[in-house]
Amino acid sequence: MKKWKLSLLTSASALVLAGSALAADLPAKAPMAAPAIPYVNWTGGYIGVLVGAAKNNSSCGINGPGGDPGWGCDQWATFGSVQANNIGAVAGVELGYDWQSRYFVYGVVGDWTWTSMKKTVTGGSGSTSYETKINWLASFRGRAGLAVDNTLLYVTGGLALGGIKDKVIFNHSTPGEGSTNSVRVGWVAGAGVEHRFTPNWSAKLEYLHYAFEEKTADFATPDLNNGTAKYRFDHNVDVVRVGAAYRF
Secondary structure (H helix, E strand, O other): OOOHHHHHHHHHHHHHHHHHHHHHHOOOOOOOOOOOOOOOOOOEEEEEEEEEEEEEEEEEOOOOOOOOEEEOOOOOOOOOOEEEEEEEEEEEEEEEEEEEEEEEEEEEEEEEEEEEEEEEEEEEOOEEEEEEEEEEEEEEEEEEEEEOEEEEEEEEEEEOOOOOOOEEEOOOOOOOEEEEEEEEEEEEEEEEEEOOOOOOOEEEEEEEEEEEEEEEEEEEEEOOOOOOOEEEEEEEEEEEEEEEEEEE
């Protein structure tokens, strides 16, 4: 009986030792990899440069029938409007910050843009000309969109400012002119797509529509007993631009 027990213990010990040796020879199990994050982190600030083209849609009209003597932008006693549309270049800078919640990205951005938009048109009678010039555009906007890997699709909108000059030139027997040069306030809205090429650099394509408040002004006319005429000026600008940004 003792011999049987000793033999059983010896066999069990051998099995334990063999199992330990076999386990020691097995390769170590690799640590479990962390689950991959399915989106790029857009949170952070950035500074960028912008270039593109813009179309200015401006109009000059008489400010209602109360104008005295009612001299319109195209001819006397005409209450229609004169259109001054042109295309120019834009170039500027922007500064912004984004936050991210999974795939949803939202942020704020401000920009300033120089423009080359300037146009002069003469009314049908030839007696009056209208000149408009947009010196610069600026905006303070929010933006929000969805991040798809390295690409962000977004919409944007907010406050718009513009440095705008309007001039009415009287080509009468007694020449003269009147002008207003001021900062106009309005709104801006648009959409864009931005792509991250590296953790620090991105590029974008963006469309913005600017609509500015109506501006009114009273100009003295050189003829008709030097009366005054009341004018109104409207401005809308469409901008398509590309940009590059450094993200930090």
